[in-house]
């Protein structure tokens with residue numbers, strides 16, 4: 001399928017059926033931690049990049065396949081709300097199934113009333129808030145001209161006022177950048193304005209194309225938990241565990257995931273072990289077959305961790 005992938009095991013959303021409605025990479029921001037590489041050209045105007053009926057047909061097929069799905073998650077190769085048919089798709093998906101719908105977004109377009117209205121029917125919206133000051137926002141998220149910090153915060157606050165679903169704000173915690181006490185106090189101050197239901201601390205566990213994006217030390221994560229929990233319940237998932245259990249075609253699923261983000265080899269092996277328990281030789285054969293397909297390559301990071309990316313990836 002072109003737009004729908006998974007279901008894949010997600011840290012926060014269980015078995016999550018991903019729906020990608022954007023050509024890669026279409027974004028209003030150029031975050032230093034982005035797994036999709038640098039934003040070559042900002043996209044700031046909403047468009048129906050693909051016919052919405054085509055996307056809905058894929059969602060329908062996935063739902064009717066009987067796969068175990070906990071959430072249907074709209075998550076783009078860029079900023080999800082740039083897709084102009086998003087409100088229609090959320091509405092039509094809800095008519096199809098009782099499975100809850102989530103939208104992962106950087107939140108930059110919540111300043112537009114049209115976008116706020118389109119997201120009202122989602123069961124959960126997960127916008128980003130990585131900085132509590134304009135300076136840090138510019139340093140981390142590097143937005144397109146016109147998408148300044150105040151516009152971002154005002155959009156989040158305005159959305160919260162009208163949105164009755166679950167507002168789960170994501171804070172990407174980066175070592176030495178926004179994990180200091182001062183930076184976290186600033187973020188907490190802004191979160192008090194936004195009033196999320198929960199705050200999700202997320203970590204840059206996958207390789208970024210930029211230097212200087214590091215995993216925080218345990219002390220940094222603990223500090224974030226402590227400071228941000230003064231505002232809302234904090235969820236800080238352990239490193240993700242990938243599952244391929246409900247996958248019909250392993251190679252296609254792994255390919256669909258690597259198109260959106262690198263996959264840690266350790267996680268991949270763990271998922272394959274679950275699929276063919278007590279058969280390490282079969283796991284090795286599967287790994288060899290996947291690498292032999294020419295669709296993937298591996299990257300070894302400075303910390304020794306190996307990641308799988310698309311063969312066409314320009315890193316490494």
Ligand code: SF4
Nearest residue numbers: 027029031034078106
């Ligand atoms: S908002 Fe998401 S897709 Fe856009 S640059 Fe940041 S991390 Fe990448």
